[in-house]
Amino acid sequence: MRDDFSKPYDPKDVEDKIYKIWEKSGYFNPDNLPLQKGSRSFCIIMPPPNANGSLHLGHAVFVALEDIMTRYQRMQGKRTLWLPGADHAGFETQVVFEKKLEKEGRNRFEITRNELYKETLEFTLKNKKTTEDQLKKLGASCDWSREKFTLDPDIIQIVYKTFKKLYDDGLVYRDARPVNWCAKHQTSLSDLEVKYEERKDPLYYIKYGPLILATVRLETKFGDTAVAVNPKDERYKEYIGKEIEIETVAGRAKIKVIADEYVDMKFGTGVVKITPAHDPDDFEIGRRHNLEIKEVIDKYGKLNEKAGQYAGMKIMEARAKIAEDMKAKGLIEKIDENYAHTVGHCYKCGNTIEPRVMPQWFVAVNKKGVKSGKILAKDAVAEVKKGKIKFVSKRFEKIFFHWMKNIRDWNISRQIVWGIRIPAWFHESQCTPRKNQEKNIGKCEQIIISDTEPKCEFCDSKFIQDTDVFDTWFSSGQWPFASLMANKSNDFKNFYPTSIMETGWDILFFWIARMIMLG
Ligand SMILES: [Zn+2]
Ligand SMILES: [Zn+2]
Ligand SMILES: [Zn+2]
Numbered sequence: 001m002r003d004d005f006s007k008p009y010d011p012k013d014v015e016d017k018i019y020k021i022w023e024k025s026g027y028f029n030p031d032n033l034p035l036q037k038g039s040r041s042f043c044i045i046m047p048p049p050n051a052n053g054s055l056h057l058g059h060a061v062f063v064a065l066e067d068i069m070t071r072y073q074r075m076q077g078k079r080t081l082w083l084p085g086a087d088h089a090g091f092e093t094q095v096v097f098e099k100k101l102e103k104e105g106r107n108r109f110e111i112t113r114n115e116l117y118k119e120t121l122e123f124t125l126k127n128k129k130t131t132e133d134q135l136k137k138l139g140a141s142c143d144w145s146r147e148k149f150t151l152d153p154d155i156i157q158i159v160y161k162t163f164k165k166l167y168d169d170g171l172v173y174r175d176a177r178p179v180n181w182c183a184k185h186q187t188s189l190s191d192l193e194v195k196y197e198e199r200k201d202p203l204y205y206i207k208y209g210p211l212i213l214a215t216v217r218l219e220t221k222f223g224d225t226a227v228a229v230n231p232k233d234e235r236y237k238e239y240i241g242k243e244i245e246i247e248t249v250a251g252r253a254k255i256k257v258i259a260d261e262y263v264d265m266k267f268g269t270g271v272v273k274i275t276p277a278h279d280p281d282d283f284e285i286g287r288r289h290n291l292e293i294k295e296v297i298d299k300y301g302k303l304n305e306k307a308g309q310y311a312g313m314k315i316m317e318a319r320a321k322i323a324e325d326m327k328a329k330g331l332i333e334k335i336d337e338n339y340a341h342t343v344g345h346c347y348k349c350g351n352t353i354e355p356r357v358m359p360q361w362f363v364a365v366n367k368k369g370v371k372s373g374k375i376l377a378k379d380a381v382a383e384v385k386k387g388k389i390k391f392v393s394k395r396f397e398k399i400f401f402h403w404m405k406n407i408r409d410w411n412i413s414r415q416i417v418w419g420i421r422i423p424a425w426f427h428e429s430q431c432t433p434r435k436n437q438e439k440n441i442g443k444c445e446q447i448i449i450s451d452t453e454p455k456c457e458f459c460d461s462k463f464i465q466d467t468d469v470f471d472t473w474f475s476s477g478q479w480p481f482a483s484l485m486a487n488k489s490n491d492f493k494n495f496y497p498t499s500i501m502e503t504g505w506d507i508l509f510f511w512i513a514r515m516i517m518l519g
Pocket of ligand 1: 182183184185346347348349350351
């Protein structure tokens with residue numbers, strides 16, 4: 001190169017120096033801005049990047065957009081805060097960390113809870129440092145003195161308080177309900193974390209005594225506790241309320257015939273088998289008719305001892321074997337080989353989701369709070385309709401309304417280690433009342449929400465903490481108010497509600513809808 005040309009621009013020579021000057025000025029911090037009296041506030045809470053890897057191009061876009069807005073408002077003389085943060089990202093991080101373990105020939109199930117947490121924390125903090133450096137390299141004019149991490153102790157306390165408040169309000173409850181179970185990741189997932197895809201499977205028309213019914217899932221038949229028909233269906237009137245005797249691969253058995261409006265007369269023969277333990281719709285029918293919940297698939301996605309000779313088999317393997325045995329016994333009337341239906345998959349590993357009934361914590365989104373009178377979903381919709389929250393672009397508002405109309409209770413328990421452990425304590429099974437408290441036996445609270453181990457006033461029983469952690473979106477759904485409350489004493493008053501939340505449309509439901517409900 002000819003040396004009378006100046007060197008090409010090298011950002012390394014220039015940009016770090018400039019960023020240092022900016023930082024030294026202190027003007028990223030609204031407390032240092034030379035403000036006119038009565039100047040208005042402007043605040044953006046940075047969507048906290050997941051601290052499990054480096055930033056990608058999408059992050060660069062959000063930094064550019066939010067930085068432009070922040071700098072513009074700051075120069076307009078507003079008390080401007082752009083609050084940075086980092087997200088522990090629960091299950092997301094666990095998946096990344098698990099892959100790392102796999103490469104090292106290790107497995108998370110061999111590591112103790114504390115060790116796994118410690119290792120994941122180290123991994124996360126290292127990544128957090130990387131993303132912070134990258135944000136600085138991008139020139140982000142955010143106030144680092146206010147940076148927050150979703151696992152900061154003060155944030156955890158706020159998340160605990162919210163949980164307790166919702167619990168006392170009856171808007172958080174524990175119930176054994178069907179959850180979306182991933183057998184690889186060994187955890188339940190929220191409805192949003194399940195990807196539905198159309199698939200073709202054989203639809204078997206099987207003989208159940210005098211009836212014929214259509215099903216894909218032969219392997220769940222060991223968990224059937226009824227067969228159901230529509231009450232309006234003339235064809236089956238005589239069987240309703242009766243027990244029928246059926247021939248099965250495991251010998252003769254009896255099963256009850258129930259009538260429920262939910263049954264679609266046009267599907268198959270209009271008769272369906274009801275497996276409350278492994279199908280969410282069947283579970284609801286089971287509740288309405290008081291049916292037994294008989295689990296036949298275990299947490300590894302294998303049939304359990306209730307499946308007799310098929311115990312230990314994986315689902316698809318068992319299905320094929322059962323089909324074969326039923327054919328041999330003449331129990332299959334016909335097979336529709338190309339039946340198209342939708343099946344849920346884990347959004348991370350693609351494994352088929354198995355509905356299992358497990359006790360979990362749920363946020364009731366359509367129920368009225370006993371104290372507050374609030375209905376989370378309805379009130380969130382009302383705020384948007386009133387114009388207190390505006391969507392740019394407008395078309396996402398419609399999608400939001402549609403989703404909120406169909407929203408179901410939100411499962412916030414995750415069977416993983418990485419995250420905020422749920423502050424619920426369960427009374428041990430044995431109760432030993434204290435001296436002179438014998439008359440109060442049975443009065444003990446069975447569940448106590450507390451950040452430390454609770455003591456009971458009547459007995460000396462131990463309380464055991466829930467081993468599950470919160471869905472990461474339960475804490476990020478509280479991020480705008482939590483990150484401000486956990487900061488300087490006037491921040492919440494000065495900056496909440498914030499001015500703009502800039503984020504990708506792909507987390508409209510994961511994050512935005514939940515922030516509106518919890519905010
Ligand atoms: Zn999975
Ligand atoms: Zn007790
Ligand atoms: Zn007690």
